Amino acid sequence: MERTTCCVVGGGPAGMVLGLLLARAGVEVTVLEKHGDFLRDFRGDTVHPSTLALLDELGLAERFARLPQRRVTTVQLPLGPDRSLVTVGDIGALRNTYNYIAMVPQWDLLNLLADEARREPSFSVRMSTEATSFLVERGRVTGVRYRTSDGRTGELRATLTVACDGRGSLARSRPELGLRRFTCPMDAWWFRLPRREGDPRGLVGGAGDRFLTTMIDRGDYWQCAALIPKGTDGRRRAAGLERFMADFTAAVPWLADRAHTLRSWDEVKLLDVRLDRLRRWHRPGLLCIGDAAHSMSPVFGIGINLAVEDAVAAARYLVEPLRRGAVGLQDVRAVQRRRWPTTALTQALQRIAHTRVIEPVLAGRPPFGNPRRAQWMTELLTTSRWLNRVPAYFLAYGAVRERPPTASVR
Numbered sequence: 001m002e003r004t005t006c007c008v009v010g011g012g013p014a015g016m017v018l019g020l021l022l023a024r025a026g027v028e029v030t031v032l033e034k035h036g037d038f039l040r041d042f043r044g045d046t047v048h049p050s051t052l053a054l055l056d057e058l059g060l061a062e063r064f065a066r067l068p069q070r071r072v073t074t075v076q077l078p079l080g081p082d083r084s085l086v087t088v089g090d091i092g093a094l095r096n097t098y099n100y101i102a103m104v105p106q107w108d109l110l111n112l113l114a115d116e117a118r119r120e121p122s123f124s125v126r127m128s129t130e131a132t133s134f135l136v137e138r139g140r141v142t143g144v145r146y147r148t149s150d151g152r153t154g155e156l157r158a159t160l161t162v163a164c165d166g167r168g169s170l171a172r173s174r175p176e177l178g179l180r181r182f183t184c185p186m187d188a189w190w191f192r193l194p195r196r197e198g199d200p201r202g203l204v205g206g207a208g209d210r211f212l213t214t215m216i217d218r219g220d221y222w223q224c225a226a227l228i229p230k231g232t233d234g235r236r237r238a239a240g241l242e243r244f245m246a247d248f249t250a251a252v253p254w255l256a257d258r259a260h261t262l263r264s265w266d267e268v269k270l271l272d273v274r275l276d277r278l279r280r281w282h283r284p285g286l287l288c289i290g291d292a293a294h295s296m297s298p299v300f301g302i303g304i305n306l307a308v309e310d311a312v313a314a315a316r317y318l319v320e321p322l323r324r325g326a327v328g329l330q331d332v333r334a335v336q337r338r339r340w341p342t343t344a345l346t347q348a349l350q351r352i353a354h355t356r357v358i359e360p361v362l363a364g365r366p367p368f369g370n371p372r373r374a375q376w377m378t379e380l381l382t383t384s385r386w387l388n389r390v391p392a393y394f395l396a397y398g399a400v401r402e403r404p405p406t407a408s409v410r
């Protein structure tokens with residue numbers, strides 16, 4: 001029978017950070033990751049100041065700084081006259097060591113965490129291994145059944161199983177955890193366009209008629225996102241790619257000269273935007289964190305950050321019980337109690353952005369109900385340095401800062 005102390009299902013940002021922190025604290029931890037590597041399609045590149053500060057505490061700041069990256073210091077929304085972009089959060093103005101968002105391909109961050117964790121004798125990661133169901137004994141989750149990509153199956157028993165397997169988590173099928181869904185007005189399309197000499201750098205937004213878009217500078221190409229009203233993917237595709245590119249380039253005219261490089265709809269991926277959270281993140285023997293516990297909207301780009309912070313809090317609360325080999329319900333409950341307020345507040349702000357900005361803009365109406373209110377809001381956010389710092393600090397560090405367990409710090 002295979003056994004470990006902590007079985008982490010999923011090697012995304014939450015799972016890899018948790019694995020590293022626990023292993024450094026001497027806890028035996030096994031991460032199961034269904035893919036063979038971390039090189040996947042685009043899943044977000046933002047590494048926020050709270051994660052940068054964490055990497056520093058873990059002694060990884062220098063290695064992280066060597067990764068190819070771009071720095072973003074401002075957050076802009078299309079709230080100005082004619083939907084021009086205004087800065088609603090100036091992270092660069094914060095007087096903290098890390099006052100920027102680093103744009104780093106997610107696989108580079110995950111590889112760095114995995115390499116570092118592999119140095120710990122108590123850590124192991126099994127790639128190409130998918131957890132297929134939970135082992136449950138007398139109401140307690142005691143591990144998982146798994147299947148490898150070459151068809152082998154097995155059972156891994158654990159004192160605690162942590163579901164870090166994202167928004168399609170195995171745990172979400174458990175009715176006792178209660179999934180609460182919020183309505184989202186939009187879906188997102190993702191595609192790439194070449195980047196050329198003289199283009200802007202970093203994160204660039206655009207707003208057109210019933211249209212919002214963001215471009216992420218990834219060196220030789222732009223990772224482009226286009227927000228479309230929820231459920232209109234099929235209808236819009238039927239209207240033709242040319243029509244879409246005409247709308248897109250009207251919003252972002254400086255990309256018009258290479259719109260023709262997008263040749264087919266196959267190159268445009270749909271992200272079904274979801275906003276939800278579990279009512280209970282735990283049951284005996286099981287804890288859910290990151291997207292498994294709460295899927296976030298792409299608004300503010302903070303899904304990775306929240307997942308990492310969940311992992312840090314979970315490590316801090318669980319190191320001691322895991323070392324003792326006895327994790328009680330009160331231990332996993334403490335993690336939810338700690339992380340729930342930040343999650344609920346962040347989702348509430350995303351819902352406000354959905355209903356007050358994104359939904360009206362996608363319907364061709366002014367944000368915040370009427371142009372005068374939008375102008376008033378814009379002035380408030382841009383003229384008051386203090387008010388401008390509130391969203392900046394929230395984006396950078398979240399509502400509550402999490403500190404790793406002392407035993408994991410280097």
Ligand SMILES: Cc1cc2nc3c(=O)[nH]c(=O)nc-3n(C[C@H](O)[C@H](O)[C@H](O)COP(=O)(O)OP(=O)(O)OC[C@H]3O[C@@H](n4cnc5c(N)ncnc54)[C@H](O)[C@@H]3O)c2cc1C
Binds near residue numbers: 010013042290298304
């Ligand atoms: C297109 C897109 C763009 C995004 N952009 C941003 C952005 O710019 N900024 C931002 O902060 N967030 C962004 N996000 C959200 C962000 O990716 C997630 O919030 C974040 O990755 C959550 O981390 P996680 O570790 O909880 O889950 P995930 O990153 O989803 O990781 C889950 C891991 O578990 C593995 N897995 C799943 N099921 C199993 C199983 N049964 N067994 C074993 N392994 C399993 C998966 O392969 C994956 O590696 C974006 C998401 C998408 C899809």
